[in-house]
Amino acid sequence: MLKRIGLQRCAYDWRAEHVPQFEDEIQQYRKHGIEFFAFWDVHDDALRLFEKYDLHPQIWKTAPSPDAATQADKVSAAVRTMEPLARRTKQLGCSLGLYNHGGWGGEPRNLVAVCQGLRDRGYDDVGIVYNWHHGHEHIDDWAESLRILRPYLLCLNLNGMNANANPKILPLGAGQHDLSMLKTLVDSGYTGPIGILNHTDLDAESRLRDNLDGLQWLTKQLDGTPAAPRPQFQTYSAATQSRTQPSAGMFAGKVFEGRPEYRQPPVTVECVATLTQKRTYNILVANDTKRSTDHWEIFSMTGNGYFTAYLPGRTPDHVRSSVDICDGHPHHLAMSIQSDRVRLYVDGREVANQAIRSGGSSPVPGGLAVGRLVEGGFGCHGSIEWVRLSRGVREIPKDLPSKVDRDQHTLALWTFA
Known part of the structure; x- marks a missing residue:
């Protein structure tokens, strides 16, 4: 599927039932020329396989939200929590990406503080993986958030962005703030990796293609060129996203x-x-x-x-x-x-x-x-x-x-x- 789409890197998410497939996944990536770019969370079997195959993917781990009285104490506690993993990923030659997923640990300034705290202890390969789909609260201050995040970014995962996460997951090009946020990103000089995701129960290939089409549509507007007609998405239409019109078989939330x-x-x-x-x-x-x-x-x-x-x-x-x-x-x-x-x-x-x-x-x-x-x-x-x-x-x-x-x-x- 990735080869058909034209993607050459993959960040691998998994569940317990996928553990027996880890080695086959690695072998299939090698067979088809796909870079094993990142691995979500931690599993001992996967880390052993990375050593066996001399792989060095980024390891993405949700930043913790510690119980502590002051901001300084929270940062110190989070650094202590993450240090054993930082030590292990350093030994493997892998970067550790602190991942925003809500709570105190998902706030840009807190991510930066924890990341810098780990770097101060000698873990220079620790960085930040920032996800637009977990950052709707920072649409309005995206330029400032990006300014403090940028020196630490290992990857930035994009998403269509509407105010109040309504809805939370959108293909690129379908959101109200996609163009302005993307322009801010380009103007910042960031040249690192960006990610797209499915994150729905829809056909993964179709949703990834929708994201690529939306990204191409947006990039053509970055120099001020008037927008061409919006792409005809395979997996999304505004009409089907009405809160009062749930998909067939779904509870009306x-x-x-x-x-x-x-x-x-x-x-x-x-x-x-x-x-x-x-x-x-x-x-x-x-x-x-x-x-x-x-x-x-x-x-x-x-x-x-x-x-x-x-x-x-x-x-x-x-x-x-x-x-x-x-x-x-x-x-x-x-x-x-x-x-x-x-x-x-x-x-x-x-x-x-x-x-x-x-x-x-x-x-x-x-x-x-x-x-x-x-x-x-x-x-x-x-x-x-x-x-x-x-x-x-x-x-x-x-x-x-x-x-x-x-x-x-x-x-x-x-x-x-």
Whole structure:
């Protein structure tokens, strides 16, 4: 596929089921002349294979959001957290890219501070991988953000950009701010790698081609040349992105007003949902945007359908089960959040129990979303019957509830059936 498109580099993302394929992936890249440019996250098997094949890809790792009282303490804690990986990647001859993915660790100034802290310790190959699709909050100050990021950039991943991430993922050329942000990039003198991505459940080749077409359309306008007709995208049209017109088989995502009680543990969130596919993430319930340390969300993982929680303000930031909830059957799904622990339940059975600690406090109050993220983007394939939020740790029944009621613990209840 990459050869058909004309791409010669690949940044490799993966899930647990892909681990046995790592070596074949490397061999196929070599066979077809594709550079193994970057590897997402860390896996011991992959690092051993990089040594075996004398490969030196960038290693992309989300920058942490530590729990500390002051900015200086947070930077120091993040540097200490990342130093073992920086040491290992240096031994392998690989660059380590700190990756923005929401929370304190995703802010440009914090990324730079952590990166510089690691360089001060002798890890000169540590840099930053910045993603437009995780940076909608910095559309307005993109020029300043780029100014401080640029000396550290290992790669910049592009995305169509609308205000308020509406929607979060767009092909290049479809966003309101794409041209101005690209012009700022070119004017800055940056000549390093740029990336394009699919990041949807749509056909990857078609979406990558759409991004290339959009990028070509934008670059022809950088010198002030009037815009030609916008490309006819294969995977996107503005009409299909209306919030009130979800794709066939998708839940019509909704956003409600947020409340402080949704952010303050202990709290329990429950829903009954029927999910019909696992080619992409299915967002069930999400509080605030990913930029906030008070953000939490429950969702199914892409590829395997495993019930998962994401809490960027906590460490670890993911709580994972090994239960596939994307089987076309209704499931009672729940998460309880305490100050030091998160538990996940499927049909009354505890499927994950994870000790956590606070990763710092950078709250950005927002809404409460059902079947989507607050900032837009991913949705939910299937149906959601109801969602209930409760104060405290609620006992989760063993049987699928036939109905749901309010009681003295209920913070909010929404029904959609």
